[in-house]
Amino acid sequence: MSQISRTVLCVDDEPNILEGLKRQLVRSGHQVFTAVGPQAGLHTLRQQGPFAVVIADYQMPGMTGSEFLREVRRISPDTVTMMLTGCADLEVAVAALHEGQIFRFLNKPCSRDVLVTAVQQALEQYRLIVSERALTHALAQANEELNRLNRDLEDRVRERTAAINRLYHFVSELSGLDSLENVGDLVVRTVADLLDSRRVSLMIPDPSGEYLTILAACGIDPELKDRIRVPVGSPIAGSAFAECRNIVVNEPDPVGLPTTRYDSEFFAVVPLVSSVLLTSGSAVGVLNVTEPRSGAAYGQEALAKLKAIAESAAVAIQNQIRLYERNEARDAVILAMAKLAENRDPETGAHLERVQTYCRLLSRVLAASSRYASQIDEEFVSAIVRSSPLHDIGKVGIPDAILLKPGRLTPDEFEIMKTHTTIGGDTIRGLLEQRPRQGFLRMGMEIAYCHHEKFDGSGYPKGLVGDQIPLSARILALADVYDALTSRRVYKAAMSHQEAAAVIRDGCGQHFDPDIVEAFCQEETRFQQTAIDLQDESSPRDPVESAPRSGVAPRATCRPAAS
Ligand code: C2E
Ligand code: SIN
Ligand code: SIN
Ligand code: FE
Numbered sequence: 436m437s438q439i440s441r442t443v444l445c446v447d448d449e450p451n452i453l454e455g456l457k458r459q460l461v462r463s464g465h466q467v468f469t470a471v472g473p474q475a476g477l478h479t480l481r482q483q484g485p486f487a488v489v490i491a492d493y494q495m496p497g498m499t500g501s502e503f504l505r506e507v508r509r510i511s512p513d514t515v516t517m518m519l520t521g522c523a524d525l526e527v528a529v530a531a532l533h534e535g536q537i538f539r540f541l542n543k544p545c546s547r548d549v550l551v552t553a554v555q556q557a558l559e560q561y562r563l564i565v566s567e568r569a570l571t572h573a574l575a576q577a578n579e580e581l582n583r584l585n586r587d588l589e590d591r592v593r594e595r596t597a598a599i600n601r602l603y604h605f606v607s608e609l610s611g612l613d614s615l616e617n618v619g620d621l622v623v624r625t626v627a628d629l630l631d632s633r634r635v636s637l638m639i640p641d642p643s644g645e646y647l648t649i650l651a652a653c654g655i656d657p658e659l660k661d662r663i664r665v666p667v668g669s670p671i672a673g674s675a676f677a678e679c680r681n682i683v684v685n686e687p688d689p690v691g692l693p694t695t696r697y698d699s700e701f702f703a704v705v706p707l708v709s710s711v712l713l714t715s716g717s718a719v720g721v722l723n724v725t726e727p728r729s730g731a732a733y734g735q736e737a738l739a740k741l742k743a744i745a746e747s748a749a750v751a752i753q754n755q756i757r758l759y760e761r762n763e764a765r766d767a768v769i770l771a772m773a774k775l776a777e778n779r780d781p782e783t784g785a786h787l788e789r790v791q792t793y794c795r796l797l798s799r800v801l802a803a804s805s806r807y808a809s810q811i812d813e814e815f816v817s818a819i820v821r822s823s824p825l826h827d828i829g830k831v832g833i834p835d836a837i838l839l840k841p842g843r844l845t846p847d848e849f850e851i852m853k854t855h856t857t858i859g860g861d862t863i864r865g866l867l868e869q870r871p872r873q874g875f876l877r878m879g880m881e882i883a884y885c886h887h888e889k890f891d892g893s894g895y896p897k898g899l900v901g902d903q904i905p906l907s908a909r910i911l912a913l914a915d916v917y918d919a920l921t922s923r924r925v926y927k928a929a930m931s932h933q934e935a936a937a938v939i940r941d942g943c944g945q946h947f948d949p950d951i952v953e954a955f956c957q958e959e960t961r962f963q964q965t966a967i968d969l970q971d972e973s974s975p976r977d978p979v980e981s982a983p984r985s986g987v988a989p990r991a992t993c994r995p996a997a998s
């Protein structure tokens with residue numbers, strides 16, 4: 436205990452009593468102050484206090500001992516107070532004692548032993564009070580600290596849990612997306628949400644690889660979004676991309692950070708982060724984040740979240756780009772193959788495109804019927820649309836003399852003509868063997884082989900019957916014939932829609948699958964409209980609507996041998 440705790444103040448209006456008290460206490464090793472009368476006592480208290488123990492006489496002029504000690508406790512609440520009383524004051528003493536405020540009453544005169552023991556007990560009491568107070572204070576502080584820690588912990592746990600949940604959903608959603616735009620939107624929404632920021636953009640390089648353009652953004656004027664092109668290598672996003680690093684700017688006006696048009700419009704305020712999206716060491720894009728709602732700098736926590744998003748986003752974007760390139764390459768291959776055949780058959784023009792449309796129309800109607808719902812889904816529709824241009828690629832193997840012959844084919848010529856199905860099918864089979872994973876080629880092969888098979892088994896090359904003919908080829912057969920009928924060929928004029936539709940209905944169950952003829956009947960209007968919308972421009976349709984139809988006889992009647 437400090438010096439103070441051993442300090443005693445004695446107050447009495449009789450100086451010799453004070454002297455007696457002081458002498459006895461000093462001899463017992465206490466530090467003692469004395470004051471004559473209550474006013475001097477309060478003065479000493481203010482000047483020298485606080486004291487551990489204050490002893491006051493009850494009978495003093497101007498103020499009773501009770502009043503004086505009450506004032507002492509008001510000034511220094513921990514001080515232990517004792518009172519000296521004569522016998523006459525006993526009643527007062529008992530009352531005061533019951534109030535529990537005065538520690539001990541000493542009778543005047545009191546022996547040295549009683550005095551010293553009482554003072555020692557009072558000092559002990561004082562130590563208790565002081566240490567209890569310190570303890571309570573420490574406890575309160577510890578409690579406060581603990582509560583604060585708990586609150587922080589709860590907040591952080593809650594925040595982390597929410598962040599982890601959000602990331603989990605992000606990743607699972609990401610894997611289900613099927614376009615670059617959708618991936619971009621999800622990435623941007625997730626970043627805005629997790630980093631609680633108003634402006635987020637995702638940039639990817641344009642085809643030239645020289646500029647970054649915005650794939651997806653939030654908090655940015657859509658007009659600005661489309662206009663922004665950041666040269667690769669220029670600040671800020673362009674540098675992050677070119678140097679494969681993250682750029683974090685939390686301080687305003689960073690030295691040596693040149694501003695560009697892009698920066699002033701887009702990265703107008705700090706803090707900001709440009710985070711590069713890396714897969715296997717190469718940059719696929721940049722995530723820009725700015726305007727945090729809190730206004731606070733982006734710290735460790737925010738950057739860790741951004742890193743988690745950037746990693747999965749990079750993979751997803753890379754996958755989408757590859758998928759897109761693969762689809763592009765595939766479509767280009769199909770078209771190149773198909774054109775190869777078509778180029779030699781100048782009158783077919785937009786034939787491929789119309790046949791695609793007819794296949795789509797028929798597939799969709801069939802998909803809606805319970806009978807075909809399990810066989811035809813969107814994937815089937817897109818596969819038949821993609822692969823239908825391949826049906827006649829075998830025509831590349833047919834000599835010009837036959838393919839481009841203006842008149843009717845002889846039976847021998849027609850036998851050669853028929854081989855376009857097997858030539859085409861075999862060609863695609865060869866491709867498929869080299870690239871077994873190119874599933875879309877499988878349907879192309881079915882179609883090439885089987886598009887001249889007829890439902891009743893009278894077609895070629897194999898004479899397959901009914902369900903033996905792949906569904907894709909049954910659909911294409913109708914689409915192909917409708918288009919051949921309504922188009923002009925080197926060897927024939929075009930028919931009107933009504934005539935063509937009659938030929939199709941005639942062929943129901945013989946040439947064509949009745950279900951598919953029914954689908955055609957449902958969509959007749961759209962077939963007719965497609966024939967008009969996509970008619971060949973370079974070689975206009977035969978003026979069937981205006982000219983007399985006498986010269987154009989349906990071939991089914993003039994060449995029954997071919998059926
Ligand atoms: P394409 O011109 O694309 O005709 C495809 C199919 O449409 C024909 O298959 C046939 O089933 C149908 N089709 C076309 N025009 C008529 C028609 O006037 N009446 C009827 N009822 N059906 C018609 P097909 O017969 O197996 O012929 C396959 C390909 O052989 C034709 O493809 C065409 O390139 C060629 N071809 C067929 N007949 C002749 C012909 O008389 N002269 C010439 N130069 N080529 C022909
Ligand atoms: C093949 O010959 O396997 C291709 C035609 C088909 O799948 O029916
Ligand atoms: C096949 O199944 O091999 C194709 C059938 C056909 O060419 O008609
Ligand atoms: Fe054909």
Ligand code: FE
Nearest residue numbers: 826827915919
């Ligand atoms: Fe065709």
